[in-house]
Amino acid sequence: MKKTWIIVLVIVALVIAIPAISITGSYNKLVGMDESVNANWQQVENLMQRRYDLIPNLVEVTKGYASHEEQVFTEIANARARIGQGSNREDMIDANQELTGALSRLLVLTENYPQLQASEQFVRLQDELAGTENRLAVARQDYNNSVRDYNDTIRRFPTSLLANNFGFDSQPYFEMSSEAGEAPQVNFN
Template sequence: MALKISKITLALVIILVLIFMNIWGTYNSLVKSEENINAKWSQVENQLQRRADLIPNLVETVKGYASHEKEIFEQVTKAREKLIGAGSVAEKAEADAELSGALSRLLAIVENYPNLKADANFRQLADELAGTENRIAVARMDYNNAVQIYNTKIRTFPTNIFARLFGFEMKEYFKAEEGAKEVPKVKF
């Protein structure tokens, strides 16, 4: 009888250890996924900051040739400040869309100034801006892919039970605003 009780006890201990290891593994997997999202979001913010840092130089270069285009310079500056001050993913997406629109208008003005298009400093800044826009697109895609994997994981059984138990919540996708889905065009 004592042997039977010890076998039952051993079986229960093994089952409890397996359950604990499953919970532990699931929790660690969720933490890793959430940290991956944080890292990807950081890259989005880095690229948005890079673009925001390029803009004052670009604006100053254009100002030298088109000083009477004051309204567009103010729009770009306000949109840049809004992007820098944005906190949530949705606020960043909205501010990014606004800045992209203002940049498009600024770059459209350049068409009226052939000397500006030929300026080496402007061409370098425009090339850097185009490269940064590509980096932003890649960083957004990587972030949204990480969010998709994480959100799927926390909604899938049985992980959803542990996700709710430990307070893991759905993450927000970076969504482009309507009309802002195109990268500002840089023409020479």
């Protein structure tokens, strides 16, 4: 009789322990993935800040050569202001896409000023910005990869049940704006 009770208790313990261990493992995996998304986002923000800090110097050097191109400079200033006001990831992503478009128009503008391209300060700033843009592209890709893995995991059954109950929400991708796919136009009229 005693053996029967021990077997029943062991079976009950296993019935309780196995799902508890599985739920704990799934929860810890979601926490780790969420932290990975946040860490990758922090790297994107770090590089966006570096770009944000480089832009005023690049704009000031360019202004001396292309003072009549006020629209491009205004677009850059407005985009930088929106970045400073971004309160969430979606706003930051939108503002940085706007800034990317304005910067591409600025760099196209410089092609029409050979003396600007010969300026050592401009070339140095342009190289720093290009390097930052390359690192930012890699950081965006890393962020989007971690978002894809995270969003995929929280949508799969049975993890979706756990994710919904513990408030694990999907994260936004850093997507290319519709303007970024178009070649920038510079008009000297």
